[in-house]
Amino acid sequence: MTDPLNAGERNSEDGAVADRVAKAGVPTLLRRGENTGQHQWTARAQWWLRLISPLLLLGTWELLAYVGELDARFFPPPSEIGKSAVSVIQDGSLWRASQDTLRRLALGYGAGALSGVIIGLWLGLSTWFRALIEPWIQITYPIPKLALYPLLVLVVGLGEMPIIVLLAIGVFYVVAINTIAGVLSIRRVIIDVGRDCRASFMQFFLTIALPASLPHIFTALEISLGLAYIILIGAEFVGAKSGLGAIIWSSWQLFDVGPMYVSIVTVSILGYFSVLATRWLGDFLMPWRRTHG
Amino acid sequence: MPPKIAVRSLSKVFQPAHGTAVEALRGIDLEIGEGEFVSLIGASGCGKTTLLRIMGGFEQASEGYVEIASCAGPRDLVTSTVFQEESVFPWLDVEANVEYGLRIRGMAKGRRREIVDHFIDKVGLSAFKHAYPAQLSGGMRQRVSVARAFANGPEVLLMDEPFGALDEQTRIVLQQEVLRLWSEHRCTVVFVTHSLDEAITLSDRIIVLSARPGQVRADIPVEIPRPREVSSLRAHPQYAGLYQRLWSLIEADIERSRPMVAA
Numbered sequence: 001m002t003d004p005l006n007a008g009e010r011n012s013e014d015g016a017v018a019d020r021v022a023k024a025g026v027p028t029l030l031r032r033g034e035n036t037g038q039h040q041w042t043a044r045a046q047w048w049l050r051l052i053s054p055l056l057l058l059g060t061w062e063l064l065a066y067v068g069e070l071d072a073r074f075f076p077p078p079s080e081i082g083k084s085a086v087s088v089i090q091d092g093s094l095w096r097a098s099q100d101t102l103r104r105l106a107l108g109y110g111a112g113a114l115s116g117v118i119i120g121l122w123l124g125l126s127t128w129f130r131a132l133i134e135p136w137i138q139i140t141y142p143i144p145k146l147a148l149y150p151l152l153v154l155v156v157g158l159g160e161m162p163i164i165v166l167l168a169i170g171v172f173y174v175v176a177i178n179t180i181a182g183v184l185s186i187r188r189v190i191i192d193v194g195r196d197c198r199a200s201f202m203q204f205f206l207t208i209a210l211p212a213s214l215p216h217i218f219t220a221l222e223i224s225l226g227l228a229y230i231i232l233i234g235a236e237f238v239g240a241k242s243g244l245g246a247i248i249w250s251s252w253q254l255f256d257v258g259p260m261y262v263s264i265v266t267v268s269i270l271g272y273f274s275v276l277a278t279r280w281l282g283d284f285l286m287p288w289r290r291t292h293g
Numbered sequence: 294m295p296p297k298i299a300v301r302s303l304s305k306v307f308q309p310a311h312g313t314a315v316e317a318l319r320g321i322d323l324e325i326g327e328g329e330f331v332s333l334i335g336a337s338g339c340g341k342t343t344l345l346r347i348m349g350g351f352e353q354a355s356e357g358y359v360e361i362a363s364c365a366g367p368r369d370l371v372t373s374t375v376f377q378e379e380s381v382f383p384w385l386d387v388e389a390n391v392e393y394g395l396r397i398r399g400m401a402k403g404r405r406r407e408i409v410d411h412f413i414d415k416v417g418l419s420a421f422k423h424a425y426p427a428q429l430s431g432g433m434r435q436r437v438s439v440a441r442a443f444a445n446g447p448e449v450l451l452m453d454e455p456f457g458a459l460d461e462q463t464r465i466v467l468q469q470e471v472l473r474l475w476s477e478h479r480c481t482v483v484f485v486t487h488s489l490d491e492a493i494t495l496s497d498r499i500i501v502l503s504a505r506p507g508q509v510r511a512d513i514p515v516e517i518p519r520p521r522e523v524s525s526l527r528a529h530p531q532y533a534g535l536y537q538r539l540w541s542l543i544e545a546d547i548e549r550s551r552p553m554v555a556a
Contacts, residue, residue: 189378192351196374197394197445207397211384288384288425 074257084258098266100243101232104160108167109228116175117217121209124183145170146234163235170231174224182216183209218282222275229271295362296324297481298449303357305343317343319506330475330482332492332499336546340507341485342453348483349374349451363448368398373447377454381426381437387413388422390437394445412440415474432463443474452484468494469523476520489539494526501539504546511542
């Protein structure tokens with residue numbers, strides 16, 4: 001990567017040289033564009049720095065806990081957390097909790113994303129439908145979705161269902177709103193080609209609105225993934241007996257913070273890989289965007 | 294025999310939600326015969342694109358109508374349009390773009406491929422069949438649009454300044470391709486252009502529209518024999534006279550639409 005600040009460095013030098021020339025009246029040769037190898041060196045150094053940066057953080061933490069600067073009851077050193085990670089992996093509890101959390105995520109996120117795309121495309125294409133439905137979406141969008149949890153328990157009962165529904169609702173809004181924006185940003189001439197070829201509403205939906213909105217849809221899928229984890233873990237705090245959120249909450253209450261940290265790290269790893277998976281799916285479904293990146 | 298296209302006392306007034314109404318076309322009467330290549334020219338803003346869009350079914354007239362004598366089946370297209378703006382689908386490769394109109398009308402894959410291959414070959418994109426539009430130049434993308442319109446097999450081809458945004462060399466090559474395609478697939482063509490040269494090169498007849506509101510000012514036959522060679526057409530004895538005549542017909546409009554310059 002080129003550092004724009006470094007590229008500008010030579011120019012300030014030019015200014016100094018110009019001063020000198022003006023004073024002495026003797027021309028000086030300016031050499032530009034020569035490859036000094038500077039950029040390659042800094043790029044490589046920065047790559048290494050990026051790699052060891054997390055280790056630096058962990059090392060500092062370990063050191064501070066070791067010398068007693070950090071309260072080990074709440075901030076145990078990474079080595080202790082590592083030990084409790086080994087134990088929850090060996091007794092299978094981490095695996096079971098991750099499975100429960102991921103299952104809820106898949107069901108809730110999947111339902112929310114799918115309905116968001118379908119309703120969003122429809123709202124984008126049909127002005128009548130938009131006039132009817134869009135005000136509802138705009139009015140209810142700002143409601144913090146977690147606030148609906150008690151109501152959902154009343155409606156769908158205890159257990160996993162309210163968590164999944166809550167997740168679906170949160171994801172639905174983000175995906176639907178972005179999908180509408182995607183459809184509305186289609187250039188008029190693209191719509192005209194569809195009309196020229198006498199495409200039906202369903203054909204507009206599938207062969208124009210959907211592919212044209214995919215970039216918007218995938219941006220929304222990525223954003224709403226972060227939101228989905230927030231809602232999911234939050235809902236598991238209060239409403240689940242299993243899952244990573246439940247472990248975080250219960251181990252905190254028991255002052256056994258090892259599993260809590262392990263669960264937090266697990267959530268972040270799962271989050272990281274689900275974002276990667278989403279991007280991979282996006283690349284797979286939008287091959288035309290890969291060819292000019 | 295009735296004309297292929299008849300425009301009957303057609304007027305169009307654009308009434309924006311805010312602001313004053315704009316009268317784009319006034320009392321257009323026009324007949325275009327089967328298999329004719331007709332150009333519409335006129336100063337910019339004279340409504341020639343509007344007239345084409347009404348023919349294509351994209352806009353409604355304020356008064357009057359366009360009648361097209363068609364013997365198309367329920368699955369055939371009466372008209373197909375090549376737009377001035379870039380209009381290929383970025384998410385489809387060249388082949389799928391050309392195929393689009395046939396696919397959504399449910400033509401069988403085998404027949405579809407045959408037609409598509411034929412036209413991709415005709416516009417010289419065989420080597421780029423599986424390229425996405427982002428990998429092509431502007432001229433190549435416009436060839437895809439031309440191939441798509443021809444592949445649709447319409448009775449009437451509507452072309453709205455299709456080469457307006459292209460560089461001179463590419464434009465000449467594409468004009469030649471359109472002439473060749475048209476000589477093989479004799480459909481009726483209505484071609485909007487701002488280029489006098491392009492109108493003379495391609496057409497059997499040139500309709501000159503006046504400045505806004507657009508009215509038919511002249512209907513000029515082009516009697517240069519076919520087949521024509523785009524590159525050598527300017528040397529034809531009739532060319533200069535036609536060019537002069539067309540220019541004198543629209544010169545005043547263009548002068549009028551120019552902002553005043555201090556003398």
